[in-house]
Amino acid sequence: MNWDQMKGNWKQFKGKAKEQWGRLTDDELDQVEGKRDQLVGKIQKQYGLSKEEAERQVGDWERAL
Numbered sequence: 001m002n003w004d005q006m007k008g009n010w011k012q013f014k015g016k017a018k019e020q021w022g023r024l025t026d027d028e029l030d031q032v033e034g035k036r037d038q039l040v041g042k043i044q045k046q047y048g049l050s051k052e053e054a055e056r057q058v059g060d061w062e063r064a065l
Contacts (some may be wrong), residue, residue: 007034013065023047048064 006013014029017039023046032038036058044054 003034005034006036010034016065017061020057021046 006048010033013034014026014032017029018024018026019034019042028042028046030044040051040054040058043049043057044051047054049057
């Protein structure tokens with residue numbers, strides 16, 4: 001799955017992201033709008049992770065989709 005497809009169908013993927021990272025609010029996920037760097041930043045902030053760890057989690061999530 002590439003991010004162009006996710007961006008175009010973000011409303012569908014938003015629910016999957018919410019399942020994966022439940023601490024992210026709907027407003028935060030709306031702000032992401034399918035942008036990978038935005039998602040990484042929100043995860044990093046909400047979960048207190050390093051950028052590298054947040055990147056790894058997003059990468060794992062992408063592959064699982």
